[in-house]
Amino acid sequence: xxxIETELRDAMAAAVAGARPPADVIALVRSGHRRHQLxxxxxxxxxxxxxxxxxxxxxxxxxxxxxxxxxxxxSAPASSAHVTASPSLSPPPPGWVQHxxxxxxxxxxxxxxxVSGLPALVAPAALWVVGTGPVPNGGSCAPTAALRKLxxxxxxxxxxxxxxxxxxxxxxxxxxxLGLGPLGGPTECWGVKTHLLLxxxxxxxxxxxTVFGPAATASIRAQVRRSINTLRIAxxxxxxxxxxxxxxxxxxxxxxxxxxxxxxxxxxxxELGNLGTRAIAGLAGNRSFGLWTTKHRVGRLGGRCQLIxxxxxxxxxxxxxxxxxxxxxxxxxxxxxxxxxxxxxxxxSASALRRLVEASRYVTFAAA
Amino acid sequence: xxxxxxDPFEEFVRDRSEYLFQLALLLAGRxxxxxxxxxxxxxxxxxxxxxxxxxxxxxxxxxxxxxVNASIDRWRWLRRRDERSLDAAEPGPAGGDPASLVARRDExxxxxxxxxPRQRAVLVLRYWEDxxxxxxxxxxGCSVGTVKSQASRGLARLRELGxxxxxxxxxxxxxxxxxx
Numbered sequence: 001x002x003x004i005e006t007e008l009r010d011a012m013a014a015a016v017a018g019a020r021p022p023a024d025v026i027a028l029v030r031s032g033h034r035r036h037q038l039x040x041x042x043x044x045x046x047x048x049x050x051x052x053x054x055x056x057x058x059x060x061x062x063x064x065x066x067x068x069x070x071x072x073x074x075s076a077p078a079s080s081a082h083v084t085a086s087p088s089l090s091p092p093p094p095g096w097v098q099h100x101x102x103x104x105x106x107x108x109x110x111x112x113x114x115v116s117g118l119p120a121l122v123a124p125a126a127l128w129v130v131g132t133g134p135v136p137n138g139g140s141c142a143p144t145a146a147l148r149k150l151x152x153x154x155x156x157x158x159x160x161x162x163x164x165x166x167x168x169x170x171x172x173x174x175x176x177x178l179g180l181g182p183l184g185g186p187t188e189c190w191g192v193k194t195h196l197l198l199x200x201x202x203x204x205x206x207x208x209x210t211v212f213g214p215a216a217t218a219s220i221r222a223q224v225r226r227s228i229n230t231l232r233i234a235x236x237x238x239x240x241x242x243x244x245x246x247x248x249x250x251x252x253x254x255x256x257x258x259x260x261x262x263x264x265x266x267x268x269x270x271e272l273g274n275l276g277t278r279a280i281a282g283l284a285g286n287r288s289f290g291l292w293t294t295k296h297r298v299g300r301l302g303g304r305c306q307l308i309x310x311x312x313x314x315x316x317x318x319x320x321x322x323x324x325x326x327x328x329x330x331x332x333x334x335x336x337x338x339x340x341x342x343x344x345x346x347x348x349s350a351s352a353l354r355r356l357v358e359a360s361r362y363v364t365f366a367a368a
Numbered sequence: 369x370x371x372x373x374x375d376p377f378e379e380f381v382r383d384r385s386e387y388l389f390q391l392a393l394l395l396a397g398r399x400x401x402x403x404x405x406x407x408x409x410x411x412x413x414x415x416x417x418x419x420x421x422x423x424x425x426x427x428x429x430x431x432x433x434x435x436v437n438a439s440i441d442r443w444r445w446l447r448r449r450d451e452r453s454l455d456a457a458e459p460g461p462a463g464g465d466p467a468s469l470v471a472r473r474d475e476x477x478x479x480x481x482x483x484x485p486r487q488r489a490v491l492v493l494r495y496w497e498d499x500x501x502x503x504x505x506x507x508x509g510c511s512v513g514t515v516k517s518q519a520s521r522g523l524a525r526l527r528e529l530g531x532x533x534x535x536x537x538x539x540x541x542x543x544x545x546x547x548x
Contacts, residue, residue, distance in 0.1 A: 004527050005495055008480070011473035012394055012496040019400075021389035021407060026378055029411045186419065268409065285401035285408075349401035 022286050022342050086174070086201055086232040096230075101127050104234030107159065109227045116146070130227065131156040132220065142189035142209075150213050155224050157210035159231065167274060168242060169257040171200040178228050180210050180221075197228070202235025203242060250277035256293040256327060259365040263329070264291065266359035269352055272336035281336040282356075287346030290334035291356075293327040301328065309357040320347060322357060325365040331356070377418040380427050381411060388431060394492045395439040397481025410434035433507050436493075440485045479529045483522055490518040 092098040092108040099115050100106050107128055109115055114135040115128055129135050129143045132154035138145025143158055150156050162171075181197030187209065195210040208228055212221060238244060246254035252274050260280055264271050270283040279290035301323070303316035313322045319332035331353075333345035348356065389407050396402035413434045414421060421430045480488055486508065493504045494515070501519075505512045 004523050007472070008476055008491065008523075008526065009495050011476040012480070012492065014470075014473050015398055015477045016390035016393050016496075019386075019390050019393050021385045022404060025385050025407065025411065026381055029381070029408065029415050184416070268405075270408070285404040287401065349399070349405070351399075351402055352405065 089232050099128060106232040107227065108230035110223055125161050127159045127161060129158045147190065147192065147211065150211060152213040153215040153217065153220065154213045155210065155216055155220050157208060157224055157228065160207050162205040162207060168200065168205060168253050169261040169280065171198045171205045174199040174201040180225060181208065200242065201233040203240045204233060204236050251292060252277045252280065259363065260291050260293060260329065263356065263359045263363045266363050267355035269356060275334055281334060283336060283343065284348040284352030286343045287348055288334060288336040288343055289345065289347060290332050292330050294330065296323060296326045296328060309354050311357050311361060313357060324360045327365065329360050376422055377415060377427065384428060388435065391432065391492065392435055394496060395435060395489060398477055406435055406438045409438045436489045436507060439489065476526060479526050483525060487518050487522040490515055491522045494519050
């Protein structure tokens with residue numbers, strides 16, 4: 001018998017001979033990278049919102065200043081992190097200037113900073129590009145002309161609105177305070193690392209991207225944060241508010257969809273858009289599937305059930321379901337709008353399923 | 369992130385994705401879906417740092433290390449779990465070829481898949497990649513002595529398995545799951 005090292009070499013070579021990766025591996029990596037940025041930003045914003053909500057509650061108990069809740073959504077399911085929408089309009093601080101976009105939206109910035117209301121971006125639509133230095137127009141999907149003029153000690157940020165918001169669940173409701181969002185990248189279009197902040201305000205969906213020069217001071221950073229927090233957004237029509245859309249049966253606008261998105265992220269499964277407003281599309285390996293929730297049913301789910309990660313997962317026809325947090329989370333093979341062969345509809349592999357089941361248990365869901 | 373045909377990272381992926389996928393396949397115990405997951409995770413990590421790693425001209429080393437780390441992370445995640453897939457995605461024998469050589473190789477690969485991931489990674493890098501021990505140590509972030517001991521223990525388990533399987537066939541449980 002040959003020695004074990006030689007046998008092992010031959011066995012490994014034979015085992016992988018001719019094995020080929022998915023043809024669209026580059027597209028998958030790009031998609032995953034983009035989603036990763038959005039996920040990271042959403043997670044950061046949600047965490048900040050939760051902390052601030054807790055702080056606000058403590059302040060209220062101590063008799064501190066309290067604010068009215070964002071209006072009009074009292075009967076809708078809402079995340080506990082949904083503290084407030086835009087602050088009420090007030091004069092800018094001394095030495096600052098208020099800028100309006102003519103549609104009821106406002107932002108304040110220090111006098112001397114440059115604010116372009118016509119950044120000429122094709123997509124997403126930019127409300128303002130603000131810089132400590134010159135802000136010339138130019139750029140198709142990022143203010144690249146202004147970026148080239150960024151002083152070493154300066155800052156540049158763009159407030160952009162995602163008009164389509166085809167994935168509303170990745171935009172957490174605006175909290176009491178906005179941060180800059182996590183630093184990541186180099187970011188798509190910008191070509192440099194940017195802070196990315198995502199939030200929903202008044203039924204509209206925003207991303208703020210911020211870049212600092214290498215010599216930007218803490219004071220500049222603080223001023224940028226303060227400026228971003230002066231954003232006042234005119235709310236969209238009542239019928240377009242997430243709570244109203246959720247009540248109307250558009251599941252991707254419900255807090256449950258935001259929870260599923262967090263579960264997907266925690267399970268290291270890729271989010272590949274959604275299947276209309278009914279389900280989120282996930283991808284693990286080369287298998288794509290839809291995920292959605294329904295209300296907890298009384299009694300057994302039925303089908304063939306098996307304990308996975310301490311949770312009873314049932315196989316009903318071609319779909320899987322399990323109970324968690326008063327919901328039933330469903331998975332079903334589904335073609336994603338972004339996937340191309342050899343990615344195809346299928347249930348997740350054993351390991352991906354375990355990750356999803358585990359994540360669904362430890363990612364909490366709290367409907368109001 | 370347009371479709372820049374001259375992007376060095378994309379060129380790297382195009383040139384080396386087959387090799388990287390085969391490495392992922394061995395690290396994942398020949399499970400295709402897991403291998404694709406590993407490759408995707410490793411390439412995404414590399415994509416995020418592609419400029420930095422391109423400057424150091426070490427993209428392949430970075431991705432290789434990311435693959436190994438991802439396989440170990442995945443095993444840690446799953447180590448307390450012992451459920452089987454509802455869709456029975458376990459890798460099985462290679463097509464039921466009766467030839468003894470094929471059967472023996474299949475046994476070895478299944479035994480390799482049952483080793484702890486770090487031990488498996490040492491054997492894959494040492495005997496499939498033909499890497500020197502010092503290079504394996506660098507990839508795994510451990511000492512050469514650890515590589516030697518892990519390789520020795522891994523081979524010993526495979527030998528033991530070979531003896532046991534001579535008359536009784538392979539049982540994965542015999543390989544055990546002690547970490548190294």
